[in-house]
Amino acid sequence: MNVAPLNDDLRTLYQEVILDHAKHPRNARLVERHTCKAQGNNPMCGDRVTVTAQVSDDGRLRDVGFEGKGCAISIASASMMTEALNGQTIAAARRLFDAVHDLCTGKIDADAAKAKIPEAAESVDKLASLSGVRQFPVRVKCATLPWHALMSCLDGKGQTTTTEK
Numbered sequence: 506m507n508v509a510p511l512n513d514d515l516r517t518l519y520q521e522v523i524l525d526h527a528k529h530p531r532n533a534r535l536v537e538r539h540t541c542k543a544q545g546n547n548p549m550c551g552d553r554v555t556v557t558a559q560v561s562d563d564g565r566l567r568d569v570g571f572e573g574k575g576c577a578i579s580i581a582s583a584s585m586m587t588e589a590l591n592g593q594t595i596a597a598a599r600r601l602f603d604a605v606h607d608l609c610t611g612k613i614d615a616d617a618a619k620a621k622i623p624e625a626a627e628s629v630d631k632l633a634s635l636s637g638v639r640q641f642p643v644r645v646k647c648a649t650l651p652w653h654a655l656m657s658c659l660d661g662k663g664q665t666t667t668t669e670k
């Protein structure tokens with residue numbers, strides 16, 4: 506699928522969203538009663554995040570937090586991720602991971618991502634801010650790092666390193 510280049514207005518909007526989350530990260534804390542925990546490491550940039558989450562018996566993410574150090578993109582992505590996931594099912598979280606991955610690598614645009622996950626359309630709108638990284642392949646790993654850590658968390662693995670393109 507061809508994805509059109511971002512126009513300047515959209516690019517500016519996306520940068521504002523990312524800077525806001527990078528400066529004022531949401532849920533930047535350890536979830537005390539977490540049911541899973543995983544660390545992610547991006548050696549290309551030096552980003553490190555630890556994701557903790559509380560998953561309820563009915564398979565919903567009740568609380569998600571992160572602690573980490575890294576570039577603005579990785580912190581903003583982690584912050585947006587924690588907001589997007591609250592109350593979502595594990596299945597929806599996995600679909601969001603796929604959507605973010607496809608947005609960041611330029612496989613799909615925001616509308617296509619929303620169509621895939623209608624129950625989280627509002628979150629996808631915000632997460633689309635990350636799609637600006639598709640012009641900077643090195644940054645894709647920064648943006649997807651917290652999401653890889655989340656998947657490790659949900660899969661019961663303790664660690665992940667972003668090595669894909």
Ligand code: ZN
Pocket residue numbers: 547550551552575576577578579646647
């Ligand atoms: Zn980074």
